[in-house]
Amino acid sequence: STSLQGRKAVVTGAAQGIGKAIARALAEAGAKVVISDINGEGAKAAAADIGHGAVGVTCDSTKVDQVNKMLEDAAENGAIDILVNNASIVPYIAWDDVDIEHWQKIIDTNLTSVFIASRKATDMMRAAGRKGTVLNIASNSFYAGTPNMSAYVSAKGGVIGFTRALATEVGKYGIRVNAVTPGLIDSDGVKGSPHAESFGFVEMLQAMPGKGQPEDVAKVVAFLVSDGAGWMTGQCVNVDAGMIRL
Ligand code: NAD
Ligand code: 4PL
DSSP: OOOTOOOEEEEEOOOSSHHHHHHHHHTTOOOOEEESSSOOOEEEEHHHOOOTTEEEOOOOOOOOHHHHHHHHHTTTTTTSSSSEOOOOOOOOOEEEEEEEEHHHHHIIIIIIIHHOOOOOOOOHHHHHHHOOOOEEOTTHHHHTOTTTTTHHHHHHHHHHHHHHHHHHHHHHOEEEEEEEEOOOOOOHHHHSSGGGGGHHHHHSSSSSSSOOOOHHHHHHHHHHSGGGGGOOOOOOOOOOOSOOOO
């Protein structure tokens, strides 16, 4: 079934954009959702907008202590059932401007954060004997080698590698680990960035023309974290209107 009734879920970076749409889709499917974001005010506003008992909390996904506490709180003396690692920075930066500071910030925020939350969440699931699931938001830029985001593309490749490895490590406990690779999406972050100028180009490559919306990703995520996808793990599902043909 695709119902998430009674499940406890955490979505990181969910104050806006794709994360917020995922939080809404999980809440509408019956999950109790914690919206975690470095922008705590935005997280609380998103929770109020979504309703269904969603809660917004402040948490920097790069900080081990903050993430561990956020997940302990969300678990309410048990374990969460669903972790969606969505928080990330979506930079637009010419290759000539990519320095070590940029590289390390993006690897930390977009890749190491996924390890930090997955380490804690899967440890808690195992301790509680819970067959939970982790869903990572990667990007089709890993396949396309999209320009002006070299550190980002590298981090997302790392996320896909980690998805495959973690699925193996925790499969014996019944914990599933999957990823999705959205194409360019008209999220809050993209609307206010130079990426918004790229829609014409990516639509030309898509089998189906159109601007990808956060909800297009959220629907697929809601399925992948449900029991309907119970025999899927270690997979990476591409969601980009056919821009990339795997
Ligand atoms: P967005 O910029 O609209 O939202 C990102 C959210 O993450 C923000 O609320 C921000 O506050 C939060 N965040 C950033 N750093 C954080 C940190 N250290 N700790 C906690 N929260 C933090 O982004 P979006 O476009 O909705 O992207 C969401 C996800 O989808 C990201 O993983 C992104 O890489 C991925 N993605 C986006 C696109 C796209 O075109 N928009 C395409 C493919 C993949
Ligand atoms: C194809 O993940 O996958 C722009 C910005 N274009 O963040 C992305 C493509 C962007 C992408 C992405």
